[in-house]
Amino acid sequence: xxxxxxxxxxxxxxxxxxxxxxxxxxxxxxxxxxxxxxxxxxxxxxxxxxxxxxxxxxxxxxxxxxxxxxxxxxxxxxxxxxxxxxxxxxxxxxxxxxxxxxxxxxxxxxxxxxxxxxxxxxxxxxxxxxxxxxxxxxxxxxxxxxxxxxxxxxxxxxxxxxxxxxxxxxxxxxxxxxxxxxxxxxxxxxxxxxxxxxxxxxxxxxxxxxxxxxxxxxxxxxxxxxxxxxxxxxxxxxxxxxxxxxxxxxxxxxxxxxxxxxxxxxxxxxxxxxxxxxxxxxxxxxxxxxxxxxxxxxxxxxxxxxxxxxxxxxxxxxx
Numbered sequence: 613x614x615x616x617x618x619x620x621x622x623x624x625x626x627x628x629x630x631x632x633x634x635x636x637x638x639x640x641x642x643x644x645x646x647x648x649x650x651x652x653x654x655x656x657x658x659x660x661x662x663x664x665x666x667x668x669x670x671x672x673x674x675x676x677x678x679x680x681x682x683x684x685x686x687x688x689x690x691x692x693x694x695x696x697x698x699x700x701x702x703x704x705x706x707x708x709x710x711x712x713x714x715x716x717x718x719x720x721x722x723x724x725x726x727x728x729x730x731x732x733x734x735x736x737x738x739x740x741x742x743x744x745x746x747x748x749x750x751x752x753x754x755x756x757x758x759x760x761x762x763x764x765x766x767x768x769x770x771x772x773x774x775x776x777x778x779x780x781x782x783x784x785x786x787x788x789x790x791x792x793x794x795x796x797x798x799x800x801x802x803x804x805x806x807x808x809x810x811x812x813x814x815x816x817x818x819x820x821x822x823x824x825x826x827x828x829x830x831x832x833x834x835x836x837x838x839x840x841x842x843x844x845x846x847x848x849x850x851x852x853x854x855x856x857x858x859x860x861x862x863x864x865x866x867x868x869x870x871x872x873x874x875x876x877x878x879x880x881x882x883x884x885x886x887x888x889x890x891x892x893x894x895x896x897x898x899x900x901x902x903x904x905x906x907x908x909x910x911x912x913x914x915x916x917x918x919x920x921x922x923x924x925x926x927x928x929x930x931x
Contacts, residue, residue: 644718648778649718651776701741715739761802762791808858810828815836815872820868826855828855828856845905876913
């Protein structure tokens, strides 16, 4: 296990070496750059402690198994790196702030392209942190976020298994750019090839209809860890929950809609394609699930986001 240096400053881990964050570099021939061949997980801290580490590492292993990359470290060693870097880097943020933690693994570095085939070295492995983006979520918790369905579709599961969490994100970047030309605060919600709703670039879609919480089938979306928490909370509260095919019309008819993600946990949705959803935002079940989640972890993340966002705006908290 590499040791942290005595020098102060933010650090990351790159290929097993813990180094100052500003020194982290990838060569232009790394397959993360050449092909976007990168698996990733993004988690966060609560109260400066990494949250859901085991669940994220298990999903990371699922992605790596599906892409069949070899020469990888054990999950146990990765967990030690995540905890060590988070503990060190949390020294440089206020006690009320938190960190995002990113793990990314590329297919390695290209060492030849004879006959159009790229041979690669062992995978590139990086773990780094960044201040949690409270300013991105604070307003949404209170007013809801806007979603727009663009012309760009989700990659068919026959081309790329949705169970793989990856950073080949060009279609998402283009989709979000497209919808923000219509509404600067909107996010893209993609349809699949059968006109069923899938997910956004950062979260799973869930809606409430006749008191039942519904979400797109696992077979066509990434099986979100945060969505898993919501399912547990629904079960504990005897709120019916089901996976099913969902269409644009289902969202318009919904009583309430929300997104789930490791970055913001649960986020109410106010509109789809400019059409208002439900009678109040956030809706009653969204509020109930948010309260349950905050109680389970001992952190009111809605209040925390609002407080930290105000501090960032005033310049009293580092971005």
